[in-house]
Amino acid sequence: MSFRSDISAFALHRIRDFVHRTAGIVIGPDKTALVTGRLWRRLAICGLPSYDAYVDFIARPEGAQERSIMLDLLTTNETYFFREPAHFDFLRNEIIPQHGNGTLRVWCAAASTGEEPYSLAMVLADCVGNRWDMLATDISSAVIAQARKGVYRAERLNHMPADYLKRFCRRGIGEYEGMLVVVPSLREQVNFDLHNLLNTRPDSEQFDVIFLRNVLIYFDNPTKQRVLANVLRALRPGGWLILGHCESLQGLQVPVDTLRPSIYRKPAMDRRAFTRIAS
Structure with missing residues (x-):
């Protein structure tokens, strides 16, 4: 035909x-x-x-x-390991030291094919051992299936620190010859799930850090407002929200404090609750 x-x-x-x-x-x-x-x-x-x-x-x-x-x-959009590296430095140098000794809960809300959540997982494993857990979500079932495998072309790892490449990746064999594979111990600690950002997560889920990078640029303002409301509902008071460097909250009503461009923090007490208490 x-x-x-x-x-x-x-x-x-x-x-x-x-x-x-x-x-x-x-x-x-x-x-x-x-x-x-x-x-x-x-x-x-x-x-x-x-x-x-x-x-x-x-x-x-x-x-x-x-x-x-x-x-x-x-x-589905192209990505790579350790994209926008300043955010990973901020996680390592600012968020982790301030968090203390408890389990650090992270949501990577636009996981794509897995490069971003595995980059985060490597930093967390390096800095806090096993005292972390991560939810990584995407709207695409195809990319979530690919992310769970953790198999990548070598050029996708060009920005990865050499010691991380040695510690957290192995050369593929058999059908994955010529590829690199994220080690099972790291893959197993990342929980991949299908999720539409237009919907909320369960109320029982509260995260210390949410990475929502390079996805708001595809939304109009009303949709951005809705997505951010859903995401912030899952961010605990005092938690950090990380956007992409090309994104901003200008023109939106979002109850967070700006720490630096693309990095925000939710107030330790919800402002609406504070208003009710004050009145």
């Missing part, structure tokens, strides 16, 4: 609308090449002649699995 590789304005609008409603992510009208570049193979796999037929298919009940695949393809 032949198919049309171009996409109509209506089909593009329906895809953008679905991604925004489902994941909160804004795909701009200038991202036509990104959409078609990531989805054109799916038309052939599904045996569909055009993008209009494709969006009709994913709107039907029998298209549920394909909807999930499409969402994975359009929301």
Whole structure:
């Protein structure tokens, strides 16, 4: 079956609308090449002649699995180990010494294929031994499955400190020949879970540190506000929130104190509770 590789304005609008409603992510009208570049193979796999037929298919009940695949393809972003290294230095030099001797609970809220949570895990294992636990989440089931394996091309580890590479990675064998694998002891301590940031986490979960890096840039302001409210609900009073260097909270109502650009701290007492007590 032949198919049309171009996409109509209506089909593009329906895809953008679905991604925004489902994941909160804004795909701009200038991202036509990104959409078609990531989805054109799916038309052939599904045996569909055009993008209009494709969006009709994913709107039907029998298209549920394909909807999930499409969402994975359009929301997965490239990353690498120890991206934006100043944040890992802040964790090592500021957060960990201030935390004390208890278990440090960390949520990596945009885990992607695992490079960020494993980078955090290496710093934690180096500095506090086993006195930490981590939740790493993403909306994409495909990248979560990949992250759990902990297998990476060597070039993805170019920014990793040499001693960490020696301590926490092994050369792959068999089907993973030519790859590097995160050691099992580290992989087993990171709990990967599927999670949509438009939803809240269970009330019983409270974290000391939340990394929410390089994801807010894909949201419009109302969605940013909603995501941050959900995330901060899971951050204990006095906990730290880390955003990406290109992100800010300007124009948003967020009850945190700015320590430095992209690094924030939740007040030790919730401000709304303080207002109620004061009145």
